[in-house]
Amino acid sequence: MTLKELNLTVSSGSSVALVGPSGSGKSSIKNVLFRFNELEQGDGSIKLDGIRVDRVTLSKLRAQLSLLPQSTSCFTESVRYNLDALGRLSDAEMWSVLDKVGLSTRLRRSVSSDPKGASPNKGHSTQYHGEGNNESTHSGLDTIVSRSRWSQGELQLLCFARTLLKPCKVFFLDEPTSSLDPRLEWQLSRGKDLFGTERGVLVVAHRLESILEFDVIVVVIDGSVREIGSLEEVWEKKGWFWEVVRKGGLEGKVKEVLRKRSDERQKGLNKV
Numbered sequence: 001m002t003l004k005e006l007n008l009t010v011s012s013g014s015s016v017a018l019v020g021p022s023g024s025g026k027s028s029i030k031n032v033l034f035r036f037n038e039l040e041q042g043d044g045s046i047k048l049d050g051i052r053v054d055r056v057t058l059s060k061l062r063a064q065l066s067l068l069p070q071s072t073s074c075f076t077e078s079v080r081y082n083l084d085a086l087g088r089l090s091d092a093e094m095w096s097v098l099d100k101v102g103l104s105t106r107l108r109r110s111v112s113s114d115p116k117g118a119s120p121n122k123g124h125s126t127q128y129h130g131e132g133n134n135e136s137t138h139s140g141l142d143t144i145v146s147r148s149r150w151s152q153g154e155l156q157l158l159c160f161a162r163t164l165l166k167p168c169k170v171f172f173l174d175e176p177t178s179s180l181d182p183r184l185e186w187q188l189s190r191g192k193d194l195f196g197t198e199r200g201v202l203v204v205a206h207r208l209e210s211i212l213e214f215d216v217i218v219v220v221i222d223g224s225v226r227e228i229g230s231l232e233e234v235w236e237k238k239g240w241f242w243e244v245v246r247k248g249g250l251e252g253k254v255k256e257v258l259r260k261r262s263d264e265r266q267k268g269l270n271k272v
Contacts, residue, residue: 003028004224006044010170013197017211018204018218019241025223026204030172033202034065048169066168070175072155079107080141083162094141097161100194106154107143164195171195173203208241209250212257217241232258 003025010016018026031037033046035058046053053061074082083094098104145158156176163171195201205211217234219227219241227234227241234241235254245254 002223003032004222006220006223006225008218008225008228010200010202012169012200014216015195015201015203015211015214016216016218017214018202018220019208019211020220020226021240024220026220027174028223029202029220030067030174030204033170033172034062034067064169066163066166066171068160068163068171068173068176072152072159074145074147074150074155074158076144076146078142078144079158082145082158083141083165089165091141093165094161097164100164101157101161103154103157103161107140169199171199171201173201175204175206208245208248209253212250212254232261 006025006029008016008029018029020026028037032039033053035053039045039054048061048064075085079098080094083089083097095104098107145155147155150158160173160176163173201214203211203214211217212231215230216228217231218225219234219239221240227237227239229237231254235245235258245251
């Protein structure tokens, strides 16, 4: 899909949702940002911290970006290895992110029932002895990730945790909830609570209910921006977003979020 007349700014700490029909050009934005596809001369430019991305090396560019693709990519290795293959992170940092994405319970649940008496003071870890071992192996960062024992949703949550652990300036999540259980969708809706306030977030959204709390919603159709603004602003345009929300039965959720924001603004005014 060719991008046309696309002008978009993502500030540090802001969350931006890219929505629109299938094939409208949302993922094309990812491709040019990460330079999977290079822009031709005269096609415009993409800048990160004011520097054109085509003026830096690919390794330097991608070190500042973190991508969660639609498909999962996990190794048949420990959780620790999948999160931190280079061994740079502390256990506390990994557990903190596992808590955020909702995987820590799955990994800790059998510590107390470990037949070998695994102690929580030793990293919540047990030794893996093969696929036939019982659930007591699922008690720490040394748990082996296996597609035969982990659900697709759990694997994507693990990939999500790895994405969050990467030090970067921009997160890009490409339709992360299209084939996922509701846990990640709920996490995404938390916005800054999850991603922090120092990094920008771009999400290609398949399910609109996951991005209603985002700062900016961008409707991309035929490679160009047709609607852009806050939830209230795009809702009032009564365009593509309004129509899809109504057809999907999400009007009540949108109005609930708008009421909550209105109440928060009123509380802020009352404090002045």
